[in-house]
Amino acid sequence: MQPVSVPIILVSPTQKNNEKVVSRPLAKFEPSFWGDRFLHFTPPNEVTKLRMEEEAKELKEEMRKKLLESIKKPKEGLQFIDAIQRLGVAYHFEDEIEVLLENFHNNKNNYNVNDCYQNNLHFVSLHFRLLRQHGFFVSSDVFNKFINENGSFKEEIASEVEGILSLYEASYLKVHGEKILEDALEFSTRHLMSLSRQVSSVLAEKINHALKRPIHRCIPRLEAKYQIYFYESEPSHDVILHKFAKLDFYLLQLLHKEELQKLTRWDKRYMNELPEYMKLIYETLLDTSLLLDDELAKQGRSYAFNYLQQEWKDLCSSYMQEAKWCDLEYIPRFDEYIKNGNVSSTYLQILAAAYQGMEIAHANVFEWLHGQPKPLAAICMIGRVLNDIATFKFEQNRKHVATSVECYMKQYQVSQDEACEKLQKMMEDGWKEVTESMFRPNAIPMPLLLRILNVNRVTNEIYSIDSDGYTFSKFSQDKITALLID
Numbered sequence: 006m007q008p009v010s011v012p013i014i015l016v017s018p019t020q021k022n023n024e025k026v027v028s029r030p031l032a033k034f035e036p037s038f039w040g041d042r043f044l045h046f047t048p049p050n051e052v053t054k055l056r057m058e059e060e061a062k063e064l065k066e067e068m069r070k071k072l073l074e075s076i077k078k079p080k081e082g083l084q085f086i087d088a089i090q091r092l093g094v095a096y097h098f099e100d101e102i103e104v105l106l107e108n109f110h111n112n113k114n115n116y117n118v119n120d121c122y123q124n125n126l127h128f129v130s131l132h133f134r135l136l137r138q139h140g141f142f143v144s145s146d147v148f149n150k151f152i153n154e155n156g157s158f159k160e161e162i163a164s165e166v167e168g169i170l171s172l173y174e175a176s177y178l179k180v181h182g183e184k185i186l187e188d189a190l191e192f193s194t195r196h197l198m199s200l201s202r203q204v205s206s207v208l209a210e211k212i213n214h215a216l217k218r219p220i221h222r223c224i225p226r227l228e229a230k231y232q233i234y235f236y237e238s239e240p241s242h243d244v245i246l247h248k249f250a251k252l253d254f255y256l257l258q259l260l261h262k263e264e265l266q267k268l269t270r271w272d273k274r275y276m277n278e279l280p281e282y283m284k285l286i287y288e289t290l291l292d293t294s295l296l297l298d299d300e301l302a303k304q305g306r307s308y309a310f311n312y313l314q315q316e317w318k319d320l321c322s323s324y325m326q327e328a329k330w331c332d333l334e335y336i337p338r339f340d341e342y343i344k345n346g347n348v349s350s351t352y353l354q355i356l357a358a359a360y361q362g363m364e365i366a367h368a369n370v371f372e373w374l375h376g377q378p379k380p381l382a383a384i385c386m387i388g389r390v391l392n393d394i395a396t397f398k399f400e401q402n403r404k405h406v407a408t409s410v411e412c413y414m415k416q417y418q419v420s421q422d423e424a425c426e427k428l429q430k431m432m433e434d435g436w437k438e439v440t441e442s443m444f445r446p447n448a449i450p451m452p453l454l455l456r457i458l459n460v461n462r463v464t465n466e467i468y469s470i471d472s473d474g475y476t477f478s479k480f481s482q483d484k485i486t487a488l489l490i491d
Contacts, residue, residue, distance in 0.1 A: 033402075038478040039485075043265040054259070061256060064249035065097055071243070072101050079109070080122075083131050088243070090135075091220070092236060092250035093229025103139070110141040124150060126168030130175040137178040138221065140445045140454075145183045148172075152185070158192045166200055166208065169193050170215060177221040180441040181434070207238045222436075222465045229254060230487045261489055297361060309361050312371035316354040323348035331406040342412040346389035347382055352460055356381070359460075365450045373449065380442035380454070383435035384461045390428050391464055395473040429470070436461070 048054070072089070075082040082105055089095045095102060109132065122128035129147055136143045153159045162168060173193035179186035194216065201212040214231060233250050236242050271285050298310045323345050330337060337345075347353070356374060360366035374381060393408035400408065407415075413424040439461055443454055466484060467474045474481030 035477060038482060043262060043268075043489075046262045046266045048259055048263060054256075057252060057256060061249065061252045064245060064252065065094075067245055068094070068249055069098060069101065071246075072098055072105075076105050076108070080128060083109075083128065083135060085243075086135060087131060088236065088246060090225070091229070091232040092246065093226055093232070094246075094250050094253050097253075106136055106139050106141060110136055110143075126151060126162050126165055127171045130168065130171035134171070134175040134178055134221075137175075137440070137443075140443045140447065140451055142444045145179070145185050148185055148189060158188065163192075163196045164200075166204060166212075169196050169200065170212065173197060173215060174220050177219045177436075178440055180437045207235075211235050211238075221440075222462055224459065224462045224466050226257070227466065227484055227488050230491075258489060265489070301361065304364070306364070308368045309366065309371065312375060313354070313357045313361060315375070316357040319348050320351060320354045327406040331404060336407040336412055336415050339409065339412045339416045342407070342409055343386060343389065346409065347377060347385035350385045350388040350392070352385045352388050353377070353381065355460060356456060359456050360453065363453065366453060370449060370453060378442075380439045380457055383438040384457055384464070387432045387435045387461060388464045390432055391468045391470075392473075392475075394425055394428060394470055395468040396476060399473065399476065425470070 049057075068089070072085060075085040086095070086102055086105065089098060089102070122132065129150075133143050133145075133147055151159055151162055170193075172189050176186045176190035176193060179190070197212050197216060201209045201216075204212070214235070218228065218231070220228065229250065233247070233254065236247055236250070271289060294310075294314075297313075298307070301307055301310050326345050327349060329335075353374065357371065360370065360374070377385070390409050393410055397408055397410050409428060410421060410424050413419070413428060414421060417424070417427075419427070439458060443451075443458065445451075447454065467481060469480075472480040474484070478485075
């Protein structure tokens with residue numbers, strides 16, 4: 006494997022040997038909040054860890070039996086699957102959940118929606134959301150029974166807290182042309198905001214959390230931490246499931262901490278050809294790549310690394326294009342910017358890296374990835390645009406390439422607020438594209454499509470319209486603490 010050839014700009018504080026001094030438009034980034042916290046992580050002793058793993062194994066089998074038993078009762082089955090997913094342990098029971106949801110979708114074992122739920126808003130919404138999340142298409146017409154003669158949702162359902170919450174979560178699984186789900190989102194959001202001032206403090210906290218973090222757009226592992234807390238307050242919660250979820254979360258957290266500890270070490274050799282700020286990054290990347298290339302060659306999957314290498318080259322080229330635009334003070338057309346931005350978003354490279362260790366990712370999958378199909382183009386656009394909106398004002402403090410906001414403003418002669426509004430609409434349409442791409446049948450295996458969805462969820466966690474958790478740790482500190490420290 007040959008190293009990727011990348012043009013390097015050498016930075017020197019003074020001119021030496023007639024070398025041209027290059028002035029870089031430096032940003033005043035905050036120092037890392039975490040320091041060497043993860044470097045000094047001390048894992049529990051092996052005896053304690055082994056005991057916890059054995060207990061988790063026993064609890065897992067007990068939960069498997071309960072899940073299989075719940076299949077006999079449609080309502081209980083849906084509720085149990087929802088709880089398992091919210092608590093972050095569904096990955097242990099993928100086969101069982103697949104069978105149950107397929108039965109629901111095909112109306113097997115008397116799992117007919119109308120017979121089981123009738124006019125129960127909660128169960129109709131839950132059934133709709135769970136099946137769509139797993140790639141089974143369910144028509145949004147199932148909500149017609151809750152619409153009045155004026156075409157609006159019936160006000161009498163507004164007092165059903167559980168039902169309105171479920172409708173709210175289901176509305177985020179919308180695709181193009183589903184006005185009823187657009188209306189459902191507006192209706193449920195409005196009433197949840199009102200209900201949050203009328204219910205108990207615990208339920209109000211749960212409602213406000215949902216309004217900020219709809220399930221479909223959240224990272225499952227991080228969301229599990231919050232849901233474990235809420236689940237304990239439910240009167241009918243399963244004590245064994247709750248215990249298993251907490252133990253499983255802790256064991257995975259230990260694994261993540263061990264990985265972070267390894268990543269935080271760098272006793273690396275100096276690479277004198279590079280600027281100081283690049284030495285560590287480049288060598289670590291190169292060493293990791295060599296190990297990956299060797300491992301894939303043993304598996305007969307060298308093609309996977311070749312595609313990853315190409316994505317790295319494309320990424321560097323996109324950065325170079327942005328550097329040229331910046332140097333020339335050129336504001337490209339919006340479509341020109343987005344075409345390059347889809348690559349500079351880094352998501353094509355991230356997914357190519359994520360697919361390296363997945364044996365189901367054959368050569369045709371990487372060809373598909375490199376061709377930027379609709380869902381890929383959508384998440385790249387969302388990542389690029391949301392990053393731009395979140396960092397737009399900060400980056401104006403230095404010389405920086407024009408963002409999608411400025412490109413849209415110039416091309417369409419609109420204000421900054423109007424541009425941001427249009428871009429937000431584009432991102433919502435992008436989410437619909439990703440959701441629609443998950444529906445079966447599909448030539449791309451579901452585990453690979455889920456990686457695309459999860460990359461989009463990461464974007465949603467890191468950035469918002471008014472916060473940049475990647476640049477400023479204060480916006481992501483609570484999430485990282487919940488995920489890796491508490």
